Amino acid sequence: xxxxxxxxxxxxxxxxxxxxxxxxxxxxxxxxxxxxxxxxxxxxxxxxxxxxxxxxxxxxxxxxxxxxxxxxxxxxxxxxxxxxxxxxxxxxxxxxxxxxxxxxxxxxxxxxxxxxxxxxxxxxxxxxxxxxxxxxxxxxxxxxxxxxxxxxxxxxxxxxxxxxxxxxxxxxxxxxxxxxxxxxxxxxxxxxxxxxxxxxxxxxxxxxxxxxxxxxxxxxxxxxxxxxxxxxxxxxxxxxxxxxxxxxxxxxxxxxxxxxxxxxxxxxxxxxxxxxxxxxxxxxxxxxxxxxxxxxxxxxxxxxxxxxxxxxxxxxxxxxxxxxxxxxxx
Amino acid sequence: xxxxxxxxxxxxxxxxxxxxxxxxxxxxxxxxxxxxxxxxxxxxxxxxxxxxxxxxxxxxxxxxxxxxxxxxxxxxxxxxxxxxxxxxxxxxxxxxxxxxxxxxxxxxxxxxxxxxxxxxxxxxxxxxxxxxxxxxxxxxxxxxxxxxxxxxxxxxxxxxxxxxxxxxxxxxxxxxxxxxxxxxxxxxxxxxxxxxxxxxxxxxxxxxxxxxxxxxxxxxxxxxxxxxxxxxxxxxxxxxxxxxxxxxxxxxxxxxxxxxxxxxxxxxxxxxxxxxxxxxxxxxxxxxxxxxxxxxxxxxxxxxxxxxxxxxxxxxxxxxxxxxxxxxxx
Numbered sequence: 053x054x055x056x057x058x059x060x061x062x063x064x065x066x067x068x069x070x071x072x073x074x075x076x077x078x079x080x081x082x083x084x085x086x087x088x089x090x091x092x093x094x095x096x097x098x099x100x101x102x103x104x105x106x107x108x109x110x111x112x113x114x115x116x117x118x119x120x121x122x123x124x125x126x127x128x129x130x131x132x133x134x135x136x137x138x139x140x141x142x143x144x145x146x147x148x149x150x151x152x153x154x155x156x157x158x159x160x161x162x163x164x165x166x167x168x169x170x171x172x173x174x175x176x177x178x179x180x181x182x183x184x185x186x187x188x189x190x191x192x193x194x195x196x197x198x199x200x201x202x203x204x205x206x207x208x209x210x211x212x213x214x215x216x217x218x219x220x221x222x223x224x225x226x227x228x229x230x231x232x233x234x235x236x237x238x239x240x241x242x243x244x245x246x247x248x249x250x251x252x253x254x255x256x257x258x259x260x261x262x263x264x265x266x267x268x269x270x271x272x273x274x275x276x277x278x279x280x281x282x283x284x285x286x287x288x289x290x291x292x293x294x295x296x297x298x299x300x301x302x303x304x305x306x307x308x309x310x311x312x313x314x315x316x317x318x319x320x321x322x323x324x325x326x327x328x329x330x331x332x333x334x335x336x337x338x339x340x341x342x343x344x345x346x347x348x349x350x351x352x353x354x355x356x357x358x359x360x361x362x363x364x365x366x367x368x369x370x371x372x373x374x375x376x377x378x379x380x381x382x
Numbered sequence: 383x384x385x386x387x388x389x390x391x392x393x394x395x396x397x398x399x400x401x402x403x404x405x406x407x408x409x410x411x412x413x414x415x416x417x418x419x420x421x422x423x424x425x426x427x428x429x430x431x432x433x434x435x436x437x438x439x440x441x442x443x444x445x446x447x448x449x450x451x452x453x454x455x456x457x458x459x460x461x462x463x464x465x466x467x468x469x470x471x472x473x474x475x476x477x478x479x480x481x482x483x484x485x486x487x488x489x490x491x492x493x494x495x496x497x498x499x500x501x502x503x504x505x506x507x508x509x510x511x512x513x514x515x516x517x518x519x520x521x522x523x524x525x526x527x528x529x530x531x532x533x534x535x536x537x538x539x540x541x542x543x544x545x546x547x548x549x550x551x552x553x554x555x556x557x558x559x560x561x562x563x564x565x566x567x568x569x570x571x572x573x574x575x576x577x578x579x580x581x582x583x584x585x586x587x588x589x590x591x592x593x594x595x596x597x598x599x600x601x602x603x604x605x606x607x608x609x610x611x612x613x614x615x616x617x618x619x620x621x622x623x624x625x626x627x628x629x630x631x632x633x634x635x636x637x638x639x640x641x642x643x644x645x646x647x648x649x650x651x652x653x654x655x656x657x658x659x660x661x662x663x664x665x666x667x668x669x670x671x672x673x674x675x676x677x678x679x680x681x682x683x684x685x686x687x688x689x690x691x692x693x694x695x696x697x698x699x700x701x702x703x704x705x706x707x708x709x710x711x712x
Contacts, residue, residue, distance in 0.1 A: 192520055
């Protein structure tokens with residue numbers, strides 16, 4: 053299979069690249085390195101079945117030749133306004149990458165009769181009023197709030213993908229990806245797991261915004277990629293499929309696990325809620341559709357996944373010239 | 383004031399053009415006539431303060447020179463899948479007109495330091511769970527349903543408009559326009575008021591889909607245009623403003639009024655619900671923000687507005703060569 057993958061230098065994109073190459077496929081990776089990282093693909097410099105194109109997917113796409121599948125994974129994805137890589141600081145880029153990027157990807161797939169897979173997000177559910185969230189839930193999103201540049205752009209991308217399926221019979225798939233973590237996450241995009249691990253490695257107290265009672269479900273990246281690959285290969289799946297880990301933890305529990313794994317004496321530090329308006333209090337996937345359609349369920353327990361993530365963070369921090377790999381503190 | 387108005391040949395766009403010209407402004411109208419009608423602007427052929435450009439606003443915009451305001455009114459707007467002008471039959475065009483059209487309009491406004499006004503819609507509320515709908519209500523929309531090509535594209539357009547306001551301090555306004563009716567509506571886009579008037583003029587029974595208990599609020603076009611103009615001229619209004627008539631009628635009541643006004647002996651005919659999935663059961667604006675901010679309230683009663691609309695329909699039907707002005711029946 054010849055696969056065109058946008059966002060190939062990103063956290064998910066680079067893992068997906070590795071997995072597709074391991075399966076024997078050819079991968080054409082596209083990235084503009086707005087939030088992607090070149091080092092995520094450095095190990096593929098001499099891989100003959102991998103080609104990397106530097107291109108902004110919001111702009112018209114050159115013809116990279118026929119492909120069997122287009123996978124659209126490009127987008128900023130961190131809601132943290134304190135990071136330069138958070139989408140609140142890349143609002144127009146985020147919107148265009150998801151809207152025009154999806155449009156160009158769908159047109160590319162249509163031209164070559166290829167399958168199209170959209171990396172959507174649990175953020176389409178916004179601040180959900182239903183728990184856990186099944187795919188049939190329509191979500192609760194503020195169209196003019198500060199998170200809308202991501203949430204509404206992903207909802208638009210889903211609508212556009214369905215429109216191509218309905219109008220042209222294009223073979224499309226939509227993965228609604230819940231919180232995922234693992235090696236190669238940006239150290240500096242301000243998401244909670246990298247933040248906590250960095251603080252714990254520095255023997256600092258972990259900063260909890262609010263009282264820590266808000267919950268999240270965290271899926272280890274290998275599990276997530278397994279779900280994506282199954283969704284790509286299944287015979288037919290035009291409607292959205294949730295992919296995530298339904299195990300729910302409070303932010304407080306997560307912090308305690310990380311402090312324990314790293315023997316961090318720093319403890320915890322509570323600060324006023326600072327997240328963006330519309331930040332969900334809870335989010336947890338109903339994964340029955342994925343279980344039934346793909347025979348998929350996440351397998352890596354949180355502690356095991358954190359263990360592997362910590363090992364990667366340690367390695368990256370020591371490989372870089374000491375402190376300049378650390379993010380600036382907001 | 384020099385105003386750039388997209389969708390100038392549309393129902394709302396052409397009335398807005400007339401109003402702006404009457405106020406002494408210069409209007410640069412843009413339309414690609416996908417759903418707009420040339421005859422709506424025919425009376426302006428010799429108006430020196432009006433220029434018409436034929437252009438698809440989803441494509442990059444040429445430089446039409448400096449303007450003081452950009453008003454984005456271009457978009458298919460009928461949900462009727464039985465009409466060639468309904469957005470279910472123009473899904474990609476509808477999405478791109480609202481997403482890329484808004485983006486190009488915002489960029490144009492930014493280049494010339496102009497004000498930007500987005501024609502949004504009550505459809506951003508979807509099938510609302512709150513009645514009447516205040517602007518603070520986040521709506522209830524299916525991102526992958528058949529109406530999403532319009533609803534999600536308008537939500538995206540609002541999010542993009544707010545992003546330009548937040549990121550660049552652009553002077554933006556968002557009008558959430560509820561059902562509007564009046565002269566120059568397409569006879570053949572399948573919306574309920576044109577459908578009923580056409581049937582009554584032909585002495586046929588008016589077709590009611592379902593039991594007719596679903597309600598709508600109908601605003602006469604002159605009232606709506608008054609609200610738009612006030613929103614354009616008010617000092618500052620970045621957040622969405624509902625514009626519509628809060629008087630609520632069932633579809634059954636509407637049919638009875640039209641039959642009475644036209645002395646139609648045809649009565650009513652009930653057929654199975656055929657509207658698109660997600661068709662709202664009720665929709666009614668909370669207009670307190672518009673009342674307070676703009677001192678605006680609709681003034682034209684339904685019967686008076688229908689009276690003027692019927693006169694226009696009669697005139698257009700008799701001006702055209704008899705039956706070929708009538709739409710094909712679905």
